[in-house]
Amino acid sequence: MSEVDMAVIKPEMMKSYIWLQTADGSIQQVEQEVAMFCPMICHEVIQKGMGSSKNYAISLPQRVNPAMLSLILDYCRFHQVPGRSNKERKSFDEKFIRMDTKRLCELTSAADSLQLKPLVDLTSRALARIIEGKSPEEIREIFHLPDDLTEEEKLEPLKNTTDDPRIRLLNRLYAKKRKELKERQKLKNIEVEEERVDDRSVDDLLSFINGDNGDSKGIKNSKSKKKNRRRKDQQKNTSANEAIKNHNKEPNGLNQVCHSAEVGQKVRAGVGATSNLHDVEDDIFDNKNELDDGDIDDEIDPALKEKIDRYCSYELRKSSKLTVSNEVTMEVEDFARRLNSDWPERMQEILSFGHERKPVHFSLNGNGSLRRYANSEQR
């Protein structure tokens, strides 16, 4: 222990303490000069007179848990001593900041809530050093970030980053995979369908599977029209978004439901759409920021919605990992076969968003058989 530390500890009886309470309810007392190093605590003491006794302990923000509080107090205890040289402070900081990333993030959050700017600066610098120079995969690994962007989205922001050899390689890889998938689709299909980029929304997709007659024209929508639909579909697709985020992988229910189908041209369109489902994702996840906790479309029955979402999320998740399996393809085909164009009117009303094509949906029950959705029935 250095002399300075000794000097701080000796006249302990004479010092005043501040009482702090963390979000979990535990109360502790801290030397006044140490605690007052934090602007937030300082403010509480001076402006509101809190912290003088156990009953009036200062409630710390929720982001400060006891472990973080102890770290922060260590930091304050060192730095509040005036006599230290810059070199000493720097070397303390360097040692202090050596901790795992998880704690570093927690510490940043806690320090920010206590308005302790120097510590926030220190931790942000450390986090920046961790991030710098690493590949996205590495960063995701370190911080446990979900890899939930599609390939197109990844490329969107700066197209010229395709010059980066890694991204070029990734692109080639993705292109290769896509090609493989297409090959697989072709093997299944008897007729060869004209390839095209399919970025229709979810309900279009489902209507294709259904085999609606008006679809062949509707496949090739003009861009402008698609935009309108996107906006209207936004609400509905939000829940798909949600589903993807929170969904536990339980394809089993859907597996039962999806039967293989062979429905001719329309199905292939549907199937072709499946393999290009990441484009659909693009549609769905168009207005990313605003989609966060989207409004659920009140008109659609929630249970039905949930099933649709599970279907979508299952499909989309599968395709976003570019692993559309043969089984899925078969399921979709079978499924499409089972469905026919005899949709209940109500469903059509509910799901039409004001454009010419008739969107269609289906209802699935637990045991996997298709059930027509009658007006009077509610799940």
Added chain:
Amino acid sequence: MSIVIKQREPSRLPSKTDAEFDRISNLPGHVIDQILSRLPIRDAVRSSVLSRKWRYKWAKIPCLVFDNHCLNFSSQDQSFIKNKLVNIIDHVLLLHNGPIHKFKLSHRDLLGVTDIDRWILCISRSSIKEVVLEIWKGQRYKPPSCLFNCQNLVHLELFNCLLEPPLMFKGFKNLKSLDLQHITITQDVFEKLVSSCPSLERLTLMNFTGVTHLVIDAPNLQFFDIGGIFEDVSFLNTVHLSYVSIGLYVNIDNEENDAQDNSSKLLRFFVNLPHIRRLEIQSYFLKYLAMGYVPSRLPNLCVDLNHLSIRIDFDDLEENTAALCLLRSCPNLLELEMLARPEEQSSMERSTNFWEEDHWSSLFAHLRLVKVSGISGVKSEMDFIKFLLSNSPVLEQLTVKPASQEGEWELMKELLRFRRASIYAEVIYLDP
């Protein structure tokens, strides 16, 4: 019967355990801005592919720095690099979404003038506070007039530019720091620029063309650093100026100026620097100060002057006189640095006995640290050191660094002999 105790293994369920929780994405916006701002722009923008939440976090960072680290490859093809760079900056500015507070452009291959105009227009719409523009190649770049509309500017740094503000320009109300290097600016524009920035605290001016008489009218100026070729410098209304570093890069011909007015440059220089704390006289500026009448001591002592650094030719009588005047005028001097200027020509009035004489009525009462460099062991230099050592009672360290190895031994032998007024004095000899 054996009892098998199975160790509890960490959970491998797909649901996230505590350790796998994403803690960084939900940090407050300003903290994420801080983290991303500390990354090179390339890494910051690439964070957009990390995850959904990170897609547009980079677009909010308030500071954009485009320097040599932007492009991670170099190539001989100028136009290729230029196009890449222009492309990148265009994209970033276009996709950026939020206020930009700092913009720095400093790539060694940057040339395209119209591109830079466009970018400056873009940032001028965005309440920019700091602009750093370093044009490494090509002619002096003339910033567009929209730069002069940025009333939120706090720091402006230009390198290799031509300044021609529009006629309507009324100054930067909030500008605190101005750094102009290798610039072309006319006399009027410069004076107007300085005087119309009332908040100006720091002014750096290096290698300028077009200004011969520096008139500094800045009531809040604290830091002044210039180096270049000029004829005159005068401070008006600079009460707070505490750090001054001046370098005159051209040798003044003393004979020419004898015929002209005898007014004391030295007196004029110091009359408006009452609170000066650090002074650096570089290159030939001491010669400039020595022009005209040099008093034995300044009428108003520089009581706050703690650090003094002078580049001097120890053989020049006038320079020595001026230096002595200065040394007598700062009673509270703590650190002194004398840098010997290698003599280029033998001047007419060589004085080799200047420092031998007893000039001192009072001592260097507080002088602690002295550095003498670039000497070659000639008599006048050694006399000065001897004089210094015997007149500084609290001296702690004298560092001597010769210009070359020639005559090292003689120098050291002499140093050894000198009497020291301070018992604590260390004389440190550094290799050249």
